[in-house]
Amino acid sequence: MSQVTITRDVRVPMRDNVELSADIYKPKQTPAPGIVLRTPYGKLSKAQHDNGVFFAENGYVVMYMDVRGRGDSDGEFSPYRNDGIDGYDSIEWLAAQDYCNGIVGTMGGSYLGHVQFLTALHQPPSLKAMIPIVSPSDPFVEWPTGVPSPHHMCWLFMVGGRQMQNVDVVDWEQVYKTLPIEKMDEATGRYSKHWKEEMQHNTFDDYWDHVAYQEKFDRIDIPALHISGWYDDEQIGTPLNFTRMFNPTTDKKHAKDNYLLMGPWPHGINQSTSLGELEFGPDSLIDLKGYQLKFFDKYLKGIDNDFGEDKKNVDIFLMGHNKWVKEENWPLPDAVPTKYYISSERGANSRFGDGKLTTDPSEVDFGSDSYNYDPLDPVPYVTDVVSSQIGGADDYSAIERRDDVLVYSTDELTEDTAVVGPLRAKLYVTSDCKDTDFMVKLLDVHPNGKAIRMMDGMTRMRYREGMEKEVLMTPGEVYEIEVDVWNTSNVFKAGHKIRIEISSSAFPKYDRNLNTGESLATSEAVKVAHNTVFFDKDQLSYIELPIKNLK
Template identity: 50%
Template sequence: MQPKISSQYNVRVPMRDGVTLSADIFRPAETKQGARVPVILVRTPYNKNQVPYVEAARYFAERGYAYVTMDVRGRGDSDGEFVPYVNDGRDGYDAIEWCAAQGWSTGNVGTLGGSYLGRVQWLAALHQPPSLKTMIVMVTPSDPFVEFPTGTGGLQHLCWLYLVNGRLRQPMDQIDWNPIYQHLPLNTMDERAGFDAPKWREELQHPTRDAYWERICYQNKFEQINLPVMHISGWYDDEQIGTPLNFIGMTTRGATEFARKNQKLLMGPWGHAINTTQKIGEVDFGARALIDLRAYELRWFDAWLKNQDDGITREPAARIFVMGKNEWRDENEFPLARTQYTKFYFHSSGNANSRYGDGALSQEMPRNEKPDAYTYDPSRPTPYITNATSSQIGGPDDYSAIQQRGDVLVYVTASLEHDTEVIGPVRVILYASSSAVDTDFTALLFDLHPNGFAQRLCDGVVRARYRDGMETASLIEPHKIYKYEIDVWNTCHVFFAGHRIGVQIASAAFPKYDRNLNTGKDLATGTRMEIAAQMIYHDAEHPSALVLPII
C-alpha cells in the first residue's frame, strides 16, 4: 500500500542574507507525481519535531495540504542567531515565498500558530508577501507594554527566556522561580536564576516605548495588512488582551474593505493552552468547552486557500463562549453593538479594607464619602495567584484568602436580583493619591459566589509614572490626587442572581507584575524600597468606578 503522505526532514530554506533555516515538510503523496496543493506554514522557536506539530502536519496533509514546520532563525536546526522577533518579519516573507515557489505548491500559502508562532505571522504580514492569503493567529502576544504597562516585560518573562536559551527547549520547571522573583535588582535576576540572559538586561534598558521596541510592533500598523484572519484565544489566556485588540484593529483599520469584512474571532473558556481542558483550577466550564478546533481551522483554510464555499465566511464574525452559562454564542461583532457601558461607583465609610470591610459598588453617584486608605509595602507585596512559570499566568482563582489582607480594598455590589451578563472590555476609573513619587494601582474583577468563592475574571495595572502612556515617564507629586484609568482586559461572564460583582484594588499583583519600589528610581537597577501610604477617593468630585460592558 502506497503511503498517503510524503515527508521530508531538515530541508534547508535560504533566507535573503544567505542564512538557511530548517523545515520539515509533510504533503500528500500525489504531489510526488506532479500534483500541486496549497501550503500551511508554521514557524516556531520551540523545535519543529515536537509531537503536536507532527500530528497537525499529518492531519492537514491527509486533507490536501502541504504542511511546512520551520525552526526560526537560531533555534533547533536552523542557522543564524536567535533574537526574539527581530528577524521574523523578513524571514517570514522569505519562507512564505519559498513555499509558494515549490513545484508541489499552488502558490497559495496560509500561516498558522499560537503565542510566539502567532506574533511572527503579524510581523511577516507587514512585509506583504504576495503569496500569503490568510492567517490563523492564536493567543498572540501584543506589542510591548500592552500586557505589562510597567516598563518591564514582567518577571515571568525570564522563564520564557530560559525556555528558549540556546537552541533547544530548556526545562523551565527545574528551577525554583518564586525565590528568584524576590531578587533585586531586576537586571541581575538572570544570574540569580543560574543562566545568562543578555536579552533580559537589554530589554530592561528600554522602559519606554522607543525605537528599540518599534521594530517588533504590529498593532499600530493594521492599515498595512490586507488579509482575512482568524483570531483565537481564551478568556483566561494570560495574553488574552491582544486577540480582541487585533480583531478590532483589523475590522476597523484593515487595509481594505475586503480585509475589514473578513475577520473571524473565536474566544473560548481557555487558558494559554487553548482547547485542551474544560476545567481550569476549580472551575469546570462543561463538556461544550472543548470543540473540534482543527476542523474549524480546516474550514477556514479550505475557504481561503482552496476557494471552497463551505459557508464559514458567511457565518457571524465572532463566536464566543459565555462563562457561567457555559454556552457558545455567535455575534456579528466584538465588542457587542448592544453593550451598555455601566459605571458601578465605589462607596464606603472609609473602611473598605479586606473582604470584611464596608466597600460597596452601586450605580448611585457618591457624594461626601471618606477616602479609603492602605499601606503598600514592597517587601510584602499583595500576592497574585499563579503558576510559578510563564506557561499559564493566573486563572479563575479564589481570591477570598488574599482579600483578608489590610492592603487590599474590596468593593462589592449587593446580591444581584437578576442574572447580569458582562461581555467585553472592563476598566476602572480610579482617583488616588500616594505618599510616593511612583507607585502602582491594580484592579481585579471577581464574581463573589454565595458560598464565598471569589472567582477572578480579569485584572490590570497602572504604574503611576506611565499614567499618560508608555512613550514617556513622569513621576507624581506626593499626596496629590490623580485620575487613573486601569485596563482590566476583557471577560465574557454571567453573574447569576444571588452572586455579587466585586472589584479588588491593591498596589501589587506579585509576581505577575514586578513590584514598584515606590522610589521613582531606575526600574532595572533599583534595590531600595519605600513604604507608600495610598488613598482611594470616591466622592462627588472624585467618582472612582468600575465600568462594565453590560449586555
C-alpha cells in the same frame, strides 16, 4: 494508512544566506496550498507532528520551521527581531516549490502568532490568510509596568539555548524576588543578553517599535481567524488584534474577512472543560482543527463552504451560562457600558470591610480608602511560577484578608447579569511616593464565599500619560487614572456578587514597583507607599462594565 510524505530538516535559505531548518508535510496530491508555522519551541513535538499530518491529509503542504537560532536552524536567536523578514522569505520560498501552488497561509499560537503579524507587515505576495492563536499584542501592551513580567525571564531561560531548557532546575520563587531586576537572569545562573537589552528600554522607543504592530495594521489586509481564551495570559492581544483588522465599513478588501473565536480557555486552549474553580461543561471543547480547516478551505482553496456566511464574525463562549453565542462585532454593539461606583463608610480594607459597589452614584458615601503597599510584602498572585499560564479562575477570598487589598462588592444580584466586553476602571488616586502601581481585579463572588478572578489589569503611575515617557508623581497630588482590566464574557448569576479589588501589586504576574521613582531596572532601594483611592462628589472612582441584555 496515511499517504502523507514527510521530509525532515529541509534547508531554507534566507536573504542573508542563513539557512533555517524546516520539516515539510506533503499531501498525496500536489501542487497544493501551503501552511507555514514558525516556532522557537522545536518543530519535532508530537502535537506539531499530528497537526502537520492532519492538514496534509486534508490537502495542504505544511512547513514547520525552527526560527533563526533555534533547533536545527542556523543564525542567532533574537526574539522577534528577525521574524518579519524571515517569515516573508520562508513563505515565498515555499510558494516557489513545485509541490506548492503558490497560495500560502500561516498559523500557530503564542510566539507563533506574534511572528505571523510581524511577517504580514512585510506583505509577502503569496500570503493569503492567517490564523493567529493566543497571540500577544505589542510588548508594552502586555507589560503595562514598563518592564516584562517576571514570568518573561522564565520564558527567556527556556529558549536560552538551541534546544528547550529545563525550567524546573531553577528556584523561580527566589529568582523573581531578585533586586535589582536587571540581574534576574544572573540569579538563574544563565546570562541573558535579551533580558539585559529589554531592561535598558523602559519606554516605548525604536527598540520596541521594531517588534510592534498595533499602529501598523494599515499594512495588513488578509483574512484572519483570531483565536484565544478568556483566561489566556495574552488575552488582551487577540480581541485587540481583531478590532484593528475587522472593519465592515473600510475600503480594505479583506476587513470583513476577519473572525474572532474566544473560549473559556487558558493559554493552552481547548484542552479541558474546567479551569481552577470553574467547570464549563462539555460544549466548551470544540472541533478546533475542523474549525481552522474550514477557514483555510474557504480562503486558501476557494471552497464555497458555510464559514462566515451568517455574517456574524464573532464566536464567544459565555461563561456562567456555559454556552457559545455568535455576534456581529467586538466589542458587542448592544452591550451597555455601565458604571459601578466604589465607596465605603468604615473602610474597604480586606473582605471584612464594608466596601460596596453600586450603579447609583447617589448611594456613594463620599470619602476615601487608604492602604500601605510594601514591595517586600506584595499582594500575591495565584499562579504556577513556571507555567506559561499566569492566572486562571482562582479563588482570591483568602488573599482578600489582607489590609492592603481594598474590596468592593455589590449586593447579591437579583437576576443574572452578563458582563461581556472590554473592562475599564477610572480611579482618583494619590500617594506619598513619586511612583507606585494601582491594580484592579474583577471577581465573581459565589454564594459559598469564593471570589473567583475574572480578569485584572494594572497602571504604573509613571506611565499614566503613555508608555513613550516616564512622568513621576508629585507626592500628595490627586491624579485621575484609567486602568485597562482587559476583557471578559461572564454571567454573574442571581445570588452572586460582582466584586472588584484594588491594590498596588500582583506578584509575580507583574514586577514590584519599589515606589522610589528610580530606575526600574537598576534600583534596589525600597519605600513603603501610603496610597489612597477617592470617591468624593467630584472624584467618583468606578469600574465600567459592558452589560449584555440576556432577554
